[in-house]
Amino acid sequence: METTAAFAGLSCVDCEETFDAETATHRCPDCDGILDPAYDYDAIDLTPADLERRDGDSMWRYAELLPFPRSAAVSLGEGATPLVECPALADAMGVGRVLLKDEGANPTGTFKDRGQSVAMTAAREHGASDVALNSAGNAGQAAAAYAARAELDAHVFLPSRAGFTQKAMTEVHGAELTVTDPVGGNSQISDAGAAYTAAMQDHPEWYSTKTFVTPYRHEGKKTMALELLEALDWEAPDAVVYPTGGGVGLVGMHKAAREARELGWADELIPMYAAQAAGCAPVVDAYEAGADRHEPLDDDAIDTACNGIAIPDPGASHLILEAIRESDGGAVATTDHEILDAAIEVARSEGLEVGATCAAAVSGAFALAESGEFDADDTVVLLNTGAGNKDVDSLRAHLGEREAMERDGSVA
Incomplete structure (x- = not known):
């Protein structure tokens, strides 16, 4: 098995036992907990200056912080996605900057x-x-x-x-x-x-290769945070608002922020905010209740068209809640109408295409701004986890409904 020099094996997030990655392939052999790739950070011979000299061709430019070297990677050129300034959204939210991390630029259109x-x-x-x-x-x-x-x-x-x-x-x-x-x-x-x-x-x-059954999916997604921090000269933004279903990417990004701090690359963690649809918001419910884990929802309780985040029983909610609390972030839920309106707003004000599900981050950020969560000089990052054309039917149908209501005088 070809691995990187610093990769030290797999650690169970529940019982804290460690295992050889050659033999432990999925869940913890002792307690069935989630396994997490572990590293000897002293063995990582990489600095931000080194990264500046590398091409930004894919997420594998951070291979020293991944379990496998680039030479072993199954890659289609994923990562290195754009971070786009959104001045119109910043003005509308009343914050200093809004940046959109556009994961729709990945090979199959998502993170x-x-x-x-x-x-x-x-x-x-x-x-x-x-x-x-x-x-x-x-x-x-x-x-x-x-x-x-x-x-x-x-x-x-x-x-x-x-x-x-x-x-x-x-x-x-x-x-x-x-x-x-x-x-x-x-x-x-x-x-x-x-x-x-x-x-x-x-x-x-x-x-x-199912979510949190394999130890490696959140590990790949942590590179979103490494790219974000590097683009901001290793200064954490004031908020990352993340459309949250299973929460794999949010957990991975938080891990990367902790690693960047451990390595001395960044001083602060990234405040992570989980954004969900009001019709399926188990993480938000748990956060607001002060709970450490969510209460699963019945399937018949799901009332959202946002398929990607319609996850009634996110198995790693304890890791999501730990991440948003440790990073001094939060959680917010908005309605489908607000989410789809936000997708259209981004397309019309910024020219960017966000997925219908992903627009939960945009509507969530607006709700957080309206509640006073952000200051006037804050930098807010929105994670667009998938391309708008993934959800073209939902977006066009909502636009048609909105236009019909406007013609009928139902909407000002």
Whole structure:
């Protein structure tokens, strides 16, 4: 197994035992907790000055802080996404700067590529022939693409409510697609999870790249924070507002901020804010209640069209809540109407395309600004985790409804 010099193995976030990455591949062998890649930071021979001399071609420019070297990477050129100034949004929010980190520029159009790049590298290093996961949509498409790159067979389980683009491209990349479609309506990610679990029982040889089952997806996504900090000369912004479902990227970004501080590259952590849809906000509910973990929602309680963050039972909510509290961040929920309006606002005021789900970060930031959470000179970063064309039907339908209401005089 080809690893980087500083990669020291896997540590369980629950029981704190450590394991050799050669033999521990997924959850903790002792307590079934989440495994987290660990490093000997004294062994990292890398400085911000070194990074300045490197090409910004992909997230693998930070390989010293990843488990695997660039030479082993299953890569499609993910990462190195733009950080775009949004002066109109800054004026509207009443803050000093608004920057949008546009993950829609990744190869399959979402930040999921970062996680699947590292997870698929691990799968190949462990000698897997087949990979499997369930997903709300984008991670399934990304897994199919990276499995194709790695010459692995992929088995993807999606709910019927997943977008047409994600379903179609999963098959175009050659994966075996299973869409769960129970009688009586659209299936949820939990239905896809049940189908995935049953299939894994029948095929124990399949290698999982499922959220927080593999230790490596959040590790790839932490590079979003490294890119952000480097672009800001290693000074943390005042807030990052992150559209949160499973929270993998938020947890990964917080880990990277802690590592940057540990290495002496940055002085402060990045305040992380979880943004959810009001119709499925278990993390926000737990945060506001002062709880350490969420209370799972029943599937029939989900009332949002934002598929990517319609996660009623995020398995790592304790890590999400720990991250937002340790970083002095927060959590906010807004309605679907506010979220879709925000996506249109960004397109019209800044020319940028954000996904319908991802616009929860924008509407959440507006809500936080209105509540007085931000100061007039703050720098606020919005994470657009996926391209707007992933959700074109939802965005166009909302625009049509809004225009019809305006014609009817229902909206001023």
